[in-house]
Amino acid sequence: MLSDKQNLIMIVEDNPVNAKVLFEFLQASGFRVLVAKSGESALEKLQLVSPDLILLDVMMPGIDGFETCRRLKEQESTRDIPVIFMTALSDVVDKVKGLTLGAVDYITKPFQPEDVLARVNVHLKLCHLNQKLEQRAAELTNTVAQLKQSQKRLVESEKMSSLGQLVAGIAHEINNPAGFIGGNLTYAQKYMQDLIDHIHLYKNQATAPEIVQHAKKIDLDFLLEDFPHILTSMQQGVERISDISASLRTFARADSTVKIPFNIHDGIDSTILILKHRLKACETRPAIEVIRDYGNLPEVKCFAGQLNQVFMNILANAIDALEESNDGRSYQEIEKNPNYIKVQTNLTEDKNSIVIKFKDNGLGIPDDIKSQVFEHLFTTKAVGKGTGLGLSITRQIIVENHGGSIEVSSIRGHGSEFVITLPI
The missing domain is CATH 3.40.50.2300 (Response regulator)
Structure with missing residues (x-):
């Protein structure tokens, strides 16, 4: 036997x-x-x-x-x-x-009984060995596939980690000169006002022809009126740079080893600001409107950098979907039914979890591929446009790393909605 x-x-x-x-x-x-x-x-x-x-x-x-x-x-x-x-x-x-x-x-x-028994035993043994080999081959194939998937995820995570360090470094470098300029602008505006007041005194007393002539040449009245506006614009620009720097630092938070309390709205806002260049109006379409409907959320213990990556993946995909929906439509047609992305947050009824919803009014996802969007390497984008890793990694971060859930609902022609639930 x-x-x-x-x-x-x-x-x-x-x-x-x-x-x-x-x-x-x-x-x-x-x-x-x-x-x-x-x-x-x-x-x-x-x-x-x-x-x-x-x-x-x-x-x-x-x-x-x-x-x-x-x-x-x-x-x-x-x-x-x-x-x-x-x-x-x-x-x-x-x-x-x-x-x-x-x-x-x-x-x-x-x-010949011995011949029959010998042949039967040999072929039973060969069959059993073949079955084991097939089972091992299947296990090996599955292991190789898992290793490849893990390798892809590790590469993507390493890329995001390196990107986070790079962005954090850039933000730090931006922040230093921006702080220097902003601090000096405060004094420049005070000095400017003192000089303008002093010039007005000279202007009221000056009667020498060369001074009057020079005042007309440089349009002194316009200069005195416009100079404060220039400094104010510069101040606003510096504040904008500081906001971008702060958003970059928020987006690139390096906390991959431990969960920390995090304001979800800060993460979403920083991601939107980084993507603002893709939301602005251009020759072919009006601006994509981002509608924020934020609830009163507590801070959540999480891997903040990973969640920011999730927000980036979903928002970037929504912009891609909207741009795809604009193909063949004129500027005026898009203006009548403008592109938008709505971000909504709230607590669940039991107050144990938060819900984050991202909704766009693009073309939506076809029913036959809706169940595949979170699969590893699945993408509908052209070669070179997408890796098929974004939503797969998004699901891994939400489900495996944070114990939450992510679902997608879509009606063809009426956009898509991604719903994330995270335990507090």
């Missing part, structure tokens, strides 16, 4: 004497044995049982052994069962025909 579980042998033999001899010998050798008297009977029994090996007579009434073997190999449920032909024929052509049809061996009548 090859294992604790007895192997089942099917004998297909129309000669009752031969069938009995084989039945008793194999049963005495420790096998379970099933007998079929014809090819038709064997095919019928095989719908109910699955033997480990079949001993198949060639010459039978009705369908012969060759035809029976051919039908066995056609069916998925029986094609892998080893078949040993039993034949009194010594013609090589018949033996070759049997092996060609898928048989693994043949036994020549009259039977």
